[in-house]
Amino acid sequence: MKQRNRLAIAAVLTCTAALTAGCGGGSSSNEASSALEGRGPITYVAGKDEEGVTPKIIEAWNKTHPDEQVRFIELSSSADDQRQQMVQNAQTKSDAFTVLEIDNVWTTEFSANRWITELPKEQFGIDKLVPTTVETALYRDRLYGVPATSDGAMLYFRKDLLAKAGVQPPKTWDEMRQACDKVKALPEAAGMSCYAGQFEKYEGLTVNFAEAVHGAGGVVTDENGKPHVNTPEAKRGLDALVEGFNSGMIPRDGITFKEAETRRAFMDGKVVFSRAWPNQYSHASATDGSSPVADKFDVAPLPGVAGPGVSSLGGHSLAISSFAKNKATAVDFIKFATAPEQQRLRLDVGSLAPTARELYEDPALQAKYPYLPLLEKSIEGAEPRPRVIKYGEVTDAIQENVYAALRGEKSSEQALADLQAQLEALTGQQ
Structure with a gap:
């Protein structure tokens, strides 16, 4: 992440810690709080819960809030479909959705369109969160969501096979290619391929493309949202x-x-x-017989094309629909659902990366999850995906052109030239 962005986040956290209203030109705490009124039942809207964590959190809340019950509305497992359903709800100004679990790259779009409500910074302890996660919840220095989970990619590798081949985890793609050649020469590795990421034409392709570009020394968009994909670094x-x-x-x-x-x-x-997020760790390390690689793998930082790799920053924030009722209840529920206790539950049940710094520093958790220090570094050094108002159209353009290049339907040069032109048109920046 660029130094100016880190300084901006530091300034935001300083203002929050001091309980300063209107930092960076934002509205005052009183203005942000005034729209957060009303108590009663609410809904919690999120993508398909693969880990089974959300019902546990909602059940714990409902037990002690009989008059402010939360109902879970579970959407598709597809991030693109989730976004579309939330956008449609906002465009019709429906009050069916209250608390939204939004992908961190949607914050700019949802905030700029006034689909979600500004939140008072000082009420949510954001100075205690990993700073890069806080950045994803800000729009024009105002808080529009509370980071509930984060995500930093890691390189999963077969430690048993690398040890037998006498190679170390790779730091670059060239080293990974060389390591694979040695591993695949082993009888135990017969028929194996080298590397898997996420390359279907969906949001995961945008993530993997951004990581390849950042790992080659380039950027997809700069801190002002200006596209830079028709460059030697992006081509590499x-x-x-x-x-x-x-x-x-x-x-x-x-x-x-x-x-x-x-x-x-x-x-x-x-x-x-x-290449995978931390939730793969719990699946791969299962000792119930479901994972043939339990105790045979480990994790390392992502390799890059021109040096150490750079993860795309994943994760989700909890936001409040601008058209919802009972927003005061929603505020309290977000505080509950993003507290360290609930983040610990997400980590324990689904290997979902915390945003609270104290959990990464907990010796007991480090002993239980030895990858935590590596994960924290991945998140701290991660780069956000393009933070643009028309994110849905931007990611569609990235997916379309990158997928065409991977399938050999376009050359890299043509794909990136076309993508640059499309992104300039979508962002209004040349």
Whole structure:
């Protein structure tokens, strides 16, 4: 992340810690609080709960709030579908949705369109969160969500096979290619491919493309939202992905992989390395017989094309629909649902990355989850995806052009030139 962004976040946290109203030109605490009135039943709207955490959190709240019950509205597992349903609810000004669990890249779009309500910074203890996660919840220095989970990608690798081949976890794509050649020469690795990521035409492709570009020294958009994809650095990143498929380093069916397919390929012993979020750790380490690679894998930082890799910043914030009723209840529920106790539950049940710094520093949790220090570094050094108002159209353009390049339907040069033109039109910046 650029230093100016880190300084901006530091300024925001300083203002929050001091309980300063209107920091950075934002509205006052009283103005933000005045719209948060009304008590009674509310809804909690989120994507499909693969880990089974959300019902536990809601049940704990409902037990002690008989007059302010929360009902869970579970949407699709597809981030694109979730966003579309939330947008449709906002465009019709429906009060059916109250608390929204939004992907951190939607904050700018939802805030700029006034689909979610500004929150008073000083009420949510954001100075105690990992700073990069706070940035994703801000729009024009105002708080519009509270980071509930984060995500930093890690490189999962077969430590048993790397040890037998006498190689260390790679720091670059070239090192990963060389490590794979040695591992695949082992009888135990017969038929294995090298690497799996998320390359189906969906949001995961935007994430993986951004990581390839950042890992090659480039950016997709700068801190002002100006696109920079028609550059030598972006081409180097995209070329690495294209060459990965052309050379067989990435399996041919990897073009269809989302997170679940990546996880299965790694756990079934089909790939040596995989790029994945921390929730893959709990699945791969299961000792109930469901994971053939339990005790046979470890994690390392992502490798980059030109040096150490850079994760895209994942995660979700809790926001309040501008059209909802009972917003005072929603505020209290968000405080409850984002508290360290609930973040610990998400970590324990689903390996969902916390946003509270104290959990990363907890010796007991570090002993239980040895990857936590690595995950914290991944999140602290992560780069956000494009923070633009028309994010849905921007990510569609990225997916369309990158997917075409991976399938050989466009050259890297043509894909990036087309993408640059489309992003300039969507962002109004040339």
